[in-house]
Amino acid sequence: MLTQIRENWKAGVTVSLVSVPLSVSLAVAAGATPVMGVITAIWAGLFAGVFGGCAFNIVGPTGALSGILATYVILYGVGVLPVLAVGAGAVIIAFAAFRLGKYILLIPSSVIHGFTLGVALIIGLNQLNFAVGLSGLEPHETFIANVVESLRHLNQANLETVVVFVVSLAFLVAMTTWVRRVPGAIVLATVGIAFGYAASRGWLPLHVDTLSARFADLTPRLYQIPPLTSALLDVKLVSPILSVALIAMIETLISAKIADGATKTRTEPRKELFGLGLANVASGLAGCPPGDGGVGAHRIEHQERRERSGIGDYQRRRGRVDRVRVLVVVSVFAAADCRGDSRVRRRADG
Secondary structure (H helix, E strand, O other): OHHHHHHHHHHHHHHHHHHHHHHHHHHHHOOOOHHHHHHHHHHHHHHHHHHOOOOOOOEEOOHHHHHHHHHHHHHHOOOHHHHHHHHHHHHHHHHHHOOOHHHHOOOOHHHHHHHHHHHHHHHHHHOHHHHHOOOOOOOOOOHHHHHHHHHHOHHHOOHHHHHHHHHHHHHHHHHHHHOOOOOHHHHHHHHHHHHHHHHHOOOOOOOOOOHHHHOOOOOOOOOOOOOOOHHHHOHHHHHHHHHHHHHHHHHHHHHHHHHHHHHOOOOOHHHHHHHHHHHHHHHHHOOOOOOEEOOOHHHHHHHHHHHHHOHHHHHHOOOHHHHHHHHHHHHHHHHHHHHHHHHHHHHHHO
16 A cells, blocks of 8 residues: 555645646536535545545546536525435445446447537536626526526626636646646646735735635535525435436546546446445535546546556556545645635735
8 A cells, every 4th residue: 555655646646736626616616615625525536536446537526517516506505415415326326236337338439529528518608707707697597598698798797807717728728738747727726826815915906806705614624514404305306316316427437438448447337336426425424515537537647647657557556545645635735725715815804
């Protein structure tokens, strides 16, 4: 175990640094809070890492779930997210028990590519308000209605926010194209934190929205008590629970299939679904939204491990210990980041 930690610490640190901003942003897109996103990344990643059957899946908040979760938050409130997580986790465990996961892996590659493209489109358009600085718009139950609402108010876009968005996007594209060895999300998140802090202190002649301005409570924690009501025990939640479970299983097994093709390894579908089910139950009991294995998350881990030790040793190693370490590092960085935002907010209020 100690040997695996020594050989894989670089990949663990890299993935954890990417996981913090990714978990935060996708949780916000799903209608949750940044802290809930980090808690999901910690507990879901921990249980999936220990009990899962794929060496390279990183389980946490993902784009495939964020779109439908945002709709359910509008309908039932943020308290529905832990209920969906526990319910979906139970369904996924049942799928694993009856060995039904192997049939999901029979999905054609064209469907996989279409699924990935659709997820990217949903994530991008769901962030349109943040990209152009729109706020206070009426939320709708459907994805298309929300996009139309945003487009109708584009004349109210904030120029400063648009400039920051365009520059950040261009930077990420440039990093992906010319500096592939350094994940652009890590650099951009670090620069963004410094930029947001400077703007909030009045050191820059710009006004930009930060997490501390949008969310009142950013105190780091490992669990939280969700606002539960009797409406969350309604039979109408059966359909949302089944939808979340199905999407989580599809994306997780697709991600595992892509990882297997890139690394010449073999995922155990039943074991991976069992780990995913336990991960969602744990996330729900911690008061947070469901998660699954991200299609792109394993790519960074795969690249870092291969560059570190060569493809032969890399193929033989498993990722469970690595993912446990990843989530520990995530919690440390998240705590430091949230405390920094809280200090900025207190000074601003003072």
